[in-house]
Each structure stands twice: as C-alpha cells, then as structure tokens.
Amino acid sequence: MEKKEEQRTENSIENAALSDQMIPSNSFFMPNSIFDMPCEADQKGSLGFIDMLNVQDFTSPSIFDLLQIPPAIPLQSQSQPLPSPLPLSTVPESSEVVNTPASPNSSSMSSSSTEAGNDKQTKTVEEEEENTKKQLKPKKKNQKRQREPRFAFMTKSEIDHLDDGYRWRKYGQKAVKNSPFPRSYYRCTSTACGVKKRVERSSEDPSIVVTTYEGTHTHPCPLTPRGSFGIIPENTTFGGGGSSSGGRAGGSSFAIPQVVHYQNQQHQIQQQPYFHNLAPPFSFRNTSSLLPPPHQERPFYPSPPPLAARDHGLLEDMLPSKMLKETKGDREN
DNA sequence: CGTTTTTGACCTGCGC
DNA sequence: GCGCAGGTCAAAAACG
Numbered sequence: 001m002e003k004k005e006e007q008r009t010e011n012s013i014e015n016a017a018l019s020d021q022m023i024p025s026n027s028f029f030m031p032n033s034i035f036d037m038p039c040e041a042d043q044k045g046s047l048g049f050i051d052m053l054n055v056q057d058f059t060s061p062s063i064f065d066l067l068q069i070p071p072a073i074p075l076q077s078q079s080q081p082l083p084s085p086l087p088l089s090t091v092p093e094s095s096e097v098v099n100t101p102a103s104p105n106s107s108s109m110s111s112s113s114t115e116a117g118n119d120k121q122t123k124t125v126e127e128e129e130e131n132t133k134k135q136l137k138p139k140k141k142n143q144k145r146q147r148e149p150r151f152a153f154m155t156k157s158e159i160d161h162l163d164d165g166y167r168w169r170k171y172g173q174k175a176v177k178n179s180p181f182p183r184s185y186y187r188c189t190s191t192a193c194g195v196k197k198r199v200e201r202s203s204e205d206p207s208i209v210v211t212t213y214e215g216t217h218t219h220p221c222p223l224t225p226r227g228s229f230g231i232i233p234e235n236t237t238f239g240g241g242g243s244s245s246g247g248r249a250g251g252s253s254f255a256i257p258q259v260v261h262y263q264n265q266q267h268q269i270q271q272q273p274y275f276h277n278l279a280p281p282f283s284f285r286n287t288s289s290l291l292p293p294p295h296q297e298r299p300f301y302p303s304p305p306p307l308a309a310r311d312h313g314l315l316e317d318m319l320p321s322k323m324l325k326e327t328k329g330d331r332e333n
Numbered sequence: 334c335g336t337t338t339t340t341g342a343c344c345t346g347c348g349c
Numbered sequence: 350g351c352g353c354a355g356g357t358c359a360a361a362a363a364c365g
Contacts, residue, residue: 170338172357185356189337198356 152212160184160199160209166217168197179203193218 155162161170161184168186176183181201188195195215202208 169336171359173339174355174357177354183355187357 149216150212150214152210154202155209155211156207157209158207160201161186162199162209162211166190166195176200176203181206188215188217190217190219 161168167189169189170184171187172185173182174185179200180203183198183200186197186199188197193215195213195217197214198210198212200210202210
C-alpha cells in the first residue's frame with residue numbers, strides 16, 4: 001500500500017493539474033507581456049486571464065502568437081498561427097508536449113493536452129456545449145470521459161480561489177489524499193462554457209495554491225469592466241472584475257502565479273520560480289504596494305522587458321529564499 | 334427569489 | 350472483481 005500511497009500522493013497534484021503539459025520554466029508567459037496586452041483586449045472586449053490562455057480567438061491574436069510561441073500552444077491556438085474562430089477545424093493536438101521554446105524569452109506555455117482535446121477541438125462551439133451538457137447528465141456510460149487541455153498554475157496566495165475575470169461556481173470539494181487541504185472544483189457559470197478549474201493547496205507549501213484550468217472558454221470574459229490585466233482595477237485579481245463565485249472566498253490575498261511544470265512522466269511539480277516578473281500586470285487583491293498606479297497601462301513588450309531587475313525585490317520580499325535561488329538558477333539555465 | 338456554496342452520495346477509472 | 354481515490358451530481362443551506 002505504501003507504494004500506492006506514494007504514487008497517489010504524487011499524482012494528487014499532477015493529476016489534478018496536469019499530465020498534459022510541460023511548461024517551460026523560465027517563462028510562464030511573461031506577465032509583462034501578456035498582462036499588458038490587455039491594452040488591446042481592453043479595447044475590444046477585455047480578455048481575462050483565462051482568455052489569454054484559452055480564448056485567444058475572439059478578437060486579438062493569441063497571446064501565444066504574440067509571444068511568438070511556436071508549436072506548442074495552448075488549446076486551439078495550437079498550430080494556429082492566426083486567430084481563428086473558436087471552432088478550429090482539425091487541430092491535430094499532438095497531445096504530447098512539444099515545448100520548443102522559440103527563444104529564450106518566448107514563454108511557451110504549452111498546453112497540449114494529452115488526454116482530451118482531440119475531439120472537442122474539432123467540434124463547434126455548439127457541439128461543445130451539447131457535449132458539456134451531456135456530460136453533466138447522461139454521461140456515466142461507456143466512453144472514457146474526455147478531458148480538455150489543462151493548465152496548471154501555482155500561485156502564492158492566501159486565498160484559494162483567485163479571481164481571474166470569469167465567474168465560477170463551485171460544484172464540489174474533495175479531500176485529497178495525503179493532503180490536509182481539500183480540492184475544490186469550479187465550473188464556469190456561463191452556460192455555454194464548460195471550463196472547469198480545480199483549486200487546491202499544495203500540501204508541501206500551504207501558501208501555494210495550485211489552480212488547474214481545464215477546457216476553453218467559449219465566451220469572452222464576463223467581468224472585466226476594462227480589460228483584465230494591465231489595468232489594475234482595485235480589488236481585482238487577474239483583472240477580473242470583481243468577484244467570482246460569489247466572491248465569498250474574499251479576503252485579503254496576494255498571489256504570485258507560477259506555472260507549474262507538469263511532466264507526464266516525471267509526475268513532478270517543479271518548484272519553478274514563481275513568475276520571474278510578477279510584478280504589475282498581475283493584480284492581486286491587496287497588493288497595491290506591488291502594483292503600479294491603476295491607471296497605468298503598460299505596453300505590450302514583444303520581448304521581455306527588464307525582468308531581471310523586476311523580479312528582484314518583489315520576489316525576494318515574497319518568496320522563500322530557497323525559491324529565489326531556484327529561480328535564479330533556473331534563469332541562468 | 335435567484336444564485337452560489339456545502340456536502341454526502343454516486344460514478345468512473347485504475348491498480349492490485 | 351474489489352477497493353481506493355478522484356471527479357461529479359444534486360439536494361439543502363446560505364447568502365445577497
């Protein structure tokens with residue numbers, strides 16, 4: 001049983017989150033860039049954090065495109081150099097993570113999902129809707145449950161449920177084996193959107209919240225009065241406009257998102273450096289001290305801005321020195 | 334009153 | 350086939 005236990009333990013988080021991707025460590029996706037992009041998103045409809053991740057098709061080019069991310073891009077954008085309407089035709093989701101950092105700076109947040117995706121990605125939004133609905137009820141029969149591409153983030157936060165601009169409804173909570181913290185399951189409240197997300201705290205570091213997004217939003221961010229990132233609305237995280245899930249999770253918090261490396265085979269969450277440049281773009285509750293003036297919109301940097309300078313100070317204030325070391329080390333690599 | 338959270342039960346997948 | 354753990358459902362409760 002021990003073995004099993006170990007395995008399970010290891011999987012607890014990875015399962016939750018991953019298995020699907022490999023995200024290059026030293027480059028989540030440059031908050032500076034992505035979160036600054038909202039300048040554009042802002043004008044067109046405002047994209048939320050998740051939008052950036054999954055729904056790059058509404059108006060602006062995918063962040064991944066912007067970031068010059070090669071092949072391995074999340075969700076639909078994968079192999080889609082240009083923005084296109086949701087229903088991508090046939091995205092050969094090569095499932096495997098083909099992370100090929102285009103450049104040292106390119107943040108390739110690959111997504112690729114191994115398990116799921118294939119079908120859905122080829123379906124139309126409507127189909128997806130139906131599919132989602134069906135899954136809610138009749139499912140439970142044959143056929144393996146299909147899973148969508150997933151993205152996992154490690155976030156240094158006091159609260160479990162971070163605002164990301166979308167509205168989520170909690171539909172379940174489960175105790176995780178070998179973890180004192182339960183895992184919460186959320187679903188996007190938008191009827192046509194079957195995106196889910198799981199939130200759990202790392203048993204190793206309670207201050208870290210592992211958020212796993214699964215699926216692709218089929219709608220623009222509902223909240224975000226004015227863009228999601230970049231502009232930092234008060235009391236907003238991830239540019240979300242306000243509250244999510246009823247906002248009951250409220251409370252003060254700060255969060256430092258960090259992409260987790262989920263390696264299928266290694267089953268290991270690498271304690272990657274929390275965002276190298278997590279400063280501004282990422283807005284978190286009560287982090288005003290870390291943020292630039294709310295009105296300050298930042299231009300999108302095609303290439304990483306002065307990150308090195310940035311993550312210093314901020315990071316050191318918030319992260320364990322150990323992590324910083326790792327961060328540095330990672331960066332040097 | 335509508336929406337969201339809570340929570341126990343049920344379903345599913347997987348390893349043994 | 351069995352048991353375990355993850356994931357989801359759905360009724361009840363809580364909240365605004």
